[in-house]
Amino acid sequence: xxxxxxxxxxxxxxxxxxxxxxxxxxxxxxxxxxxxxxxxxxxxxxxxxxxxxxxxxxxxxxxxxxxxxxxxxxxxxxxxxxxxxxxxxxxxxxxxxxxxxxxxxxxxxxxxxxxxxxxxxxxxxxxxxxxxxxxxxxxxxxxxxxxxxxxxxxxxxxxxxxxxxxxxxxxxxxxxxxxxxxxxxxxxxxxxxxxxxxxxxxxxxxxxxxxxxxxxxxxxxxxxxxxxxxxxxxxxxxxxxxxxxxxxxxxxxxxxxxxxxxxxxxxxxxxxxxxxxxxxxxxxxxxxxxxxxxxxxxxxxxxxxxxxxxxxxxxxxxxxxxxxxxxxxxxxxxxxxxxxxxxxxxxxxxxxxxxxxxxxxxxxxxxxxxxxxxxxxxxxxxxxxxxxxxxxxxxxxxxxxxxxxxxxxxxxxxxxxxxxxxxxxxxxxxxxxxxxxxxxxxxxxxxxxxxxxxxxxxxxxxxxxxxxxxxxxxxxxxxxxxxxxxxxxxxxxxxxxxxxxxxxxxxxxxxxxxxxxxxxxxxxxxxxxxxxxxxxxxxxxxxxxxxxxxxxxxxxxxxxxxxxxxxx
Amino acid sequence: xxxxxxxxxxxxxxxxxxxxxxxxxxxxxxxxxxxxxxxxxxxxxxxxxxxxxxxxxxxxxxxxxxxxxxxxxxxxxxxxxxxxxxxxxxxxxxxxxxxxxxxxxxxxxxxxxxxxxxxxxxxxxxxxxxxxxxxxxxxxxxxxxxxxxxxxxxxxxxxxxxxxxxxxxxxxxxxxxxxxxxxxxxxxxxxxxxxxxxxxxxxxxxxxxxxxxxxxxxxxxxxxxxxxxxxxxxxxxxxxxxxxxxxxxxxxxxxxxxxxxxxxxxxxxxxxxxxxxxxxxxxxxxxxxxxxxxxxxxxxxxxxxxxxxxxxxxxxxxxxxxxxxxxxxxxxxxxxxxxxxxxxxxxxxxxxxxxxxxxxx
Numbered sequence: 001x002x003x004x005x006x007x008x009x010x011x012x013x014x015x016x017x018x019x020x021x022x023x024x025x026x027x028x029x030x031x032x033x034x035x036x037x038x039x040x041x042x043x044x045x046x047x048x049x050x051x052x053x054x055x056x057x058x059x060x061x062x063x064x065x066x067x068x069x070x071x072x073x074x075x076x077x078x079x080x081x082x083x084x085x086x087x088x089x090x091x092x093x094x095x096x097x098x099x100x101x102x103x104x105x106x107x108x109x110x111x112x113x114x115x116x117x118x119x120x121x122x123x124x125x126x127x128x129x130x131x132x133x134x135x136x137x138x139x140x141x142x143x144x145x146x147x148x149x150x151x152x153x154x155x156x157x158x159x160x161x162x163x164x165x166x167x168x169x170x171x172x173x174x175x176x177x178x179x180x181x182x183x184x185x186x187x188x189x190x191x192x193x194x195x196x197x198x199x200x201x202x203x204x205x206x207x208x209x210x211x212x213x214x215x216x217x218x219x220x221x222x223x224x225x226x227x228x229x230x231x232x233x234x235x236x237x238x239x240x241x242x243x244x245x246x247x248x249x250x251x252x253x254x255x256x257x258x259x260x261x262x263x264x265x266x267x268x269x270x271x272x273x274x275x276x277x278x279x280x281x282x283x284x285x286x287x288x289x290x291x292x293x294x295x296x297x298x299x300x301x302x303x304x305x306x307x308x309x310x311x312x313x314x315x316x317x318x319x320x321x322x323x324x325x326x327x328x329x330x331x332x333x334x335x336x337x338x339x340x341x342x343x344x345x346x347x348x349x350x351x352x353x354x355x356x357x358x359x360x361x362x363x364x365x366x367x368x369x370x371x372x373x374x375x376x377x378x379x380x381x382x383x384x385x386x387x388x389x390x391x392x393x394x395x396x397x398x399x400x401x402x403x404x405x406x407x408x409x410x411x412x413x414x415x416x417x418x419x420x421x422x423x424x425x426x427x428x429x430x431x432x433x434x435x436x437x438x439x440x441x442x443x444x445x446x447x448x449x450x451x452x453x454x455x456x457x458x459x460x461x462x463x464x465x466x467x468x469x470x471x472x473x474x475x476x477x478x479x480x481x482x483x484x485x486x487x488x489x490x491x492x493x494x495x496x497x498x499x500x501x502x503x504x505x506x507x508x509x510x511x512x513x514x515x516x517x518x519x520x521x522x523x524x525x526x527x528x529x530x531x532x533x534x535x536x537x538x539x540x541x542x543x544x545x546x547x548x549x550x551x552x553x554x555x556x557x558x559x560x561x562x563x564x565x566x567x568x
Numbered sequence: 569x570x571x572x573x574x575x576x577x578x579x580x581x582x583x584x585x586x587x588x589x590x591x592x593x594x595x596x597x598x599x600x601x602x603x604x605x606x607x608x609x610x611x612x613x614x615x616x617x618x619x620x621x622x623x624x625x626x627x628x629x630x631x632x633x634x635x636x637x638x639x640x641x642x643x644x645x646x647x648x649x650x651x652x653x654x655x656x657x658x659x660x661x662x663x664x665x666x667x668x669x670x671x672x673x674x675x676x677x678x679x680x681x682x683x684x685x686x687x688x689x690x691x692x693x694x695x696x697x698x699x700x701x702x703x704x705x706x707x708x709x710x711x712x713x714x715x716x717x718x719x720x721x722x723x724x725x726x727x728x729x730x731x732x733x734x735x736x737x738x739x740x741x742x743x744x745x746x747x748x749x750x751x752x753x754x755x756x757x758x759x760x761x762x763x764x765x766x767x768x769x770x771x772x773x774x775x776x777x778x779x780x781x782x783x784x785x786x787x788x789x790x791x792x793x794x795x796x797x798x799x800x801x802x803x804x805x806x807x808x809x810x811x812x813x814x815x816x817x818x819x820x821x822x823x824x825x826x827x828x829x830x831x832x833x834x835x836x837x838x839x840x841x842x843x844x845x846x847x848x849x850x851x852x853x854x855x856x857x858x859x860x861x862x863x864x865x866x867x868x869x870x871x872x873x874x875x876x877x878x879x880x881x882x883x884x885x886x887x888x889x890x891x892x893x894x895x896x897x898x899x900x901x902x903x904x905x906x907x908x909x910x911x912x913x914x915x916x917x918x919x920x921x922x923x924x925x926x927x928x929x
Contacts, residue, residue, distance in 0.1 A: 010592050010633075011585060017631045020646045460662035463629055464720075466649040467656045468676030468727060474650075478675075482666045 018390045028389070028472040035382055036393050039400035041425075042436045046415025047407065050270065053263040053418050067264055076265060079248040083229050083272070086160070086244060090167040091225040095217055097168065097319060098175025098224075104316045105176075106183040108309050109302035112317075119320045120173035122327055125544050127501050127537045128233030129521050132166045134326035136238060137333050137530060142340025158240030166234050169323055171227050175220040182216040183209075188300040201308070215284050222280040226273055230408030232504035233518070237525050245269040249410045250507065259417060266411045277406035330541070333534035349535035353520075357536060360515040365543060367431060367514070368499035371438035375495040378439070379446025380488055384480050386447070387454040388462055389472075405444040409504025412440060417508055429511040437506050438499035445498075446491035453487040454480070489555060496547050500540060572605035573640055573653075573730035573763045575626060580635035582621050595621040597787035598635070603765060603780075608757055610766045610774040613784035614810065619767045620735060622784075626765060627733050628652045639731070654731040655724035659739060661716045663708040663723075669695070670704035673723045694726035697756060714745045725756065732757065734766040738773065750777055771811045775799070783807045805926050808856045815857040815895050819925070821847050829925060831855065833918075834870060834891065840923045853925050859898035861922035864888070864908060868915030874908045890916060 022028055057063035071077065105116050123131070138145045139157040146155035157165075191204050199207065232246040239247060245265055253262025303309065333339060337346040354361075385391070386398055404412075416437060420427035427433040461483075465475045481488060503518040510519060517540050524533035582596040596618040603609045611619035624630045625637060628649035636643050644652060655676075663672050673694055677687045695701050698718040708716060717737060724732060734753070738746045754777050757764050768774055774781050775795040783790045783798060783806075791803035802808035805816060819838075822830040824847050828839045833855060840855075847853065864886065872895070876887035884902035888895050895916070899905060908914050 007585065007589075007592060010583060014583070014631075014633065017633070017646075021628075021631060021648045024646065024648060024651075458660050458662055460658045460660050461664060463627075463649065464656065464658055464662040464723070465664070465675065466629075467627060467652075467654070468723070469650045469679045470675075471648075471650050474679060479664060483664075 043400045046419040049418035050263045050415045054267045079243045083244045087225040087228040090228040091221040093168040094172040094224040095175045095220045097172040101176040102179035109304040110313045127540045132237040134329040159242045162238040171224045178220045219284045246410045266414045270411045331538045334538045349531040353535040360520045363514045364517045371435045372496045375439045376492040380450045383450025413505040413508030442495040442498040449487040453484040575603040576638040578636040583633040606761045607779045608764045609780045610778040612774040617784040618787040623767045655727045655729035656733040657737040659736045661720040676727045694722040698722045732762045732764040817855045819855045821851045856924040859896040862897040863917045868917040870916045
C-alpha cells in the first residue's frame with residue numbers, strides 16, 4: 001500500500017515537473033484545457049446528469065422510484081430481455097457471416113474480392129434505415145416477394161425475426177473488417193509449419209487458425225452486440241411491438257414526457273454497453289495473439305480446393321448479392337408509384353421530398369459540414385496529445401473519449417436534454433447542441449485513427465523538430481498533421497457521413513427550428529410512405545457520395561500520390 | 569564562429585516507473601559532472617546504464633527528478649527542448665519523411681524565420697560539409713543509411729548550436745562506414761569547436777572520438793578520464809572489463825610507497841608504479857592485466873600450459889592455464905615470432921608498468 005502510494009506520489013510529482021514545461025507553452029496549455037473542458041461538457045456532464053436524474057424524483061429528493069419502476073414494470077423488463085436476446089442472436093449470426101467473408105477474402109482463390117469490401121462499406125455510408133426499408137419493401141404486407149410474387153396476405157416481417165435479419169445484414173461488416181485484419185496478420189508460416197508436422201487442412205484450421213483468431217471472434221461478437229443494443233433506427237422501423245431499451249428510452253422520455261423514467265432506462269442501457277465494452281477492451285483484447293498491424297513474412301498460398309471454395313464462397317456471394325440487391329432496391333423504390341399495388345414510374349416522391357423536406361436536407365447538410373472540420377481537427381489534436389504528450393488530465397481525455405465510443409446515442413440524447421435544458425447552460429434547440437452531438441458521435445473513431453497512425457511514426461521525429469526549435473503548435477501543424485493526413489481526411493469524411501446519417505442521439509434534440517433527413521425518413525416509414533422514405537434515403541446517399549468525390553478531388557489536387565479514401 | 573559553452577550537471581537523479589508499473593527505478597542516480605567548452609565527451613556504458621537519459625535531459629526531452637542542469641551557469645531544467653540551444657543527432661536519424669533533404673535541413677532555420685536566401689546559403693554549406701551536395705531534392709527514403717545519417721548531422725549542424733548531442737548515431741551503419749563517419753564527425757567537431765556529448769555503448773567509438781570518456785553503469789559514473797587513462801588506469805573492475813579485454817588476478821598489497829605499490833602475485837612480489845593512497849598493506853586486491861601486455865616465451869617467471877591458440881591476422885591469441893588460472897594473451901604482429909601450439913608448455917612474464925590495481929568488492 002505504501003509502495004503504491006509512493007509510486008503514485010512520484011508519478012504525480014513527475015507529472016507536475018512535466019506540467020511546468022508545458023505551462024511555458026501557452027498554446028499547448030490552451031489546447032489541453034480546451035480538450036478537457038469540451039469532453040467534460042459534452043460527454044461526462046450529460047452522462048452524469050442521466051445518472052443523477054435517475055436517482056432523484058421531480059421534486060429533487062433522492063428516490064429510487066425510477067429503478068423500482070424499471071424492475072416492476074413488465075414493459076421495461078421485457079425491453080431489457082428483448083435487448084439482450086437480440087444482441088446475442090445478432091452477435092452470433094453477424095460474427096459467423098463476417099468470419100465467412102473474412103476467411104473467403106484472405107484464404108480462398110476466388111475472383112471478385114473487391115465486392116466484399118464494397119458490401120462491407122455500404123452500411124457505413126447509408127442511412128440507418130436502408131436495410132430495414134428494403135426488407136419491408138420485399139417481405140412486408142405489400143412486399144414484392146411476399147405479396148406480389150407469393151400472393152400472401154398479412155405477411156408480417158415486423159418484430160424479432162425482421163430485426164434479426166436487418167441487424168445481421170447491417171452489422172456483419174463490423175465483424176468482417178475486424179476479422180479480415182486479424183486473419184491477414186497471421187503469418188502463413190505458422191500454418192505451413194502445422195501442415196509440415198502432419199496436420200490436415202481442417203486440423204490446421206481447427207487447432208491453429210481458429211485458436212489464433214479466437215479472441216478476435218469473441219471481440220467481434222461483443223462489438224456487434226454493443227452495436228445491436230445501441231441501435232435505435234432499425235427497432236423503430238421494423239421492430240413492431242418488439243421493444244428494446246433504445247426505443248424504450250425514446251418512447252418513455254419523448255412519447256410519455258417522462259424524462260426521469262427515460263433516464264432510468266438509459267442508465268440500464270448505459271450499464272449494459274459499458275459492461276460489454278469493458279469486457280471487450282480490457283479482457284478480450286488482452287488475449288489477442290496476433291497484432292493487427294503485424295505484417296506477414298510472405299504471401300499466403302490461396303486455397304483452390306473446390307470442397308472448400310464452393311461452399312464458403314457460394315455462401316458469401318449469396319449474402320453479398322442479397323445486400324447489394326437490398327441497397328439497389330432503395331433508389332428503385334423511390335421511383336415506384338405505390339409499392340405492391342402500382343409499379344409504374346413516378347417522380348412524385350422526389351417532388352414531395354424536395355417540397356416538404358428541403359429544409360431537412362439543407363439543415364442536415366450544413367450542420368454536418370459545420371461539425372466535420374471541428375471533429376477532424378479535434379480528433380487529431382487529441383490523438384497527438386494522447387500519444388505524444390504527458391500531462392495531468394491525459395487519463396481523463398483518454399477515458400472520456402473511450403467512454404463516448406461505448407455510450408449509445410439514445411443515452412447521449414437523453415443526457416443532452418437533461419444537461420442543457422436548464423441553466424447554467426441552455427442549449428436546447430440550438431444548432432450548437434446538434435453539432436456537438438454530431439462531433440461527440442464521430443470523435444472517438446477519428447481519435448483512434450489518429451492514434452493508430454501516430455503510433456507508427458517514430459517519436460524521435462517530433463523530438464528532432466522540437467530540438468530544432470519547433471513549438472508544440474509548430475510540430476503539430478508542420479510535422480504531425482502532414483504525416484497523418486490520410487487519417488485526417490478519412491476522419492473528415494467519416495464525420496460527415498456519420499453526421500448526415502445519425503439519428504439516435506439527435507432525435508432527442510430536434511425542434512421545429514431544425515429538422516434532419518434521417519428523422520424525415522423515420523416519419524415516412526412510420527406512416528408507411530415507403531416511396532418518399534426511399535426518395536429521402538436516395539438523396540442522402542447521393543449527398544454522401546458527392547462529399548467523398550469532392551474530398552478525393554481535393555486530395556488529388558493537394559498531392560497526386562496520396563492514397564484515395566476508400567472507406568474500408 | 570565559435571560558441572564556447574560549458575554544461576554542468578549537479579546531483580542529477582532521474583526516476584522512472586518500471587515497465588510493469590509495480591515501482592520506480594533510478595535510471596540516473598545523483599550524477600554530477602562538468603563538460604568543458606569545446607570538448608568532445610562520450611557517455612559510455614552498457615544499455616540501461618543511464619547514458620541516454622542524461623543526454624535526453626540535456627536536450628530537454630526528460631525532466632530530472634532532482635538536481636540541476638546548467639548551461640553556461642544558467643539553470644535550464646524547465647526549458648522545453650525547442651527553447652534550448654542544443655541540436656541532436658538521433659539514433660534512428662528521425663528525418664521528416666514528408667520533406668526533401670533540403671527541407672529537412674532547412675526546417676529549423678525556417679522556424680527562426682530567416683530569409684530564404686540565407687537559408688539556402690546555410691543549408692547548402694551544411695550539405696557541402698557532410699558531403700551531400702547535389703542530393704538536396706531527394707526524399708529521405710531515396711537515401712542510403714549513411715546518407716540519411718549525414719542529413720541528420722547536417723540538420724543539427726546548420727542550427728549552429730552551442731551544444732551538439734549524439735544519441736548512438738552510428739549504430740545503424742555497417743562497420744566500415746561507421747569508422748569513416750566517426751572520423752568525419754570528429755573532424756567537423758574540431759573544425760567548429762562545438763561542445764559535444766556523444767552516447768554510445770561501443771568502446772572503440774568512444775576511444776577514437778573523445779577528449780573525455782565518461783563510463784557509466786547502473787545510473788552512476790564509474791570513471792571520467794581521457795581515453796588512454798580509462799584504458800590503462802581503469803577505476804574499477806567494471807571499467808576494465810567493459811573497455812577492451814582484461815584479465816583479473818587476485819593479489820595482496822604488501823606495501824604502499826610514494827612511487828610504487830608492492831603486491832604479491834603468485835607468491836612473487838611485483839612493484840606496480842604509482843602512488844596509491846587508497847590501499848592498505850595486507851588488503852586483497854585485483855590486478856588488471858591486458859592480454860597484449862603479457863609476454864610468452866621460452867624464458868620467463870612462471871610456467872603455463874597453452875590451452876587454445878588462434879591466428880587472428882594482426883595478432884596471435886592464446887588462452888593459457890597458469891596454475892589453474894585462465895589468462896587471455898595476445899601477441900601482436902605474430903609474423904616471425906615463435907608460435908606456441910595448443911597443449912605445449914610456455915613461460916609467462918608480466919611487465920610491472922603494465923599492471924594496474926583495482927579494489928576488490
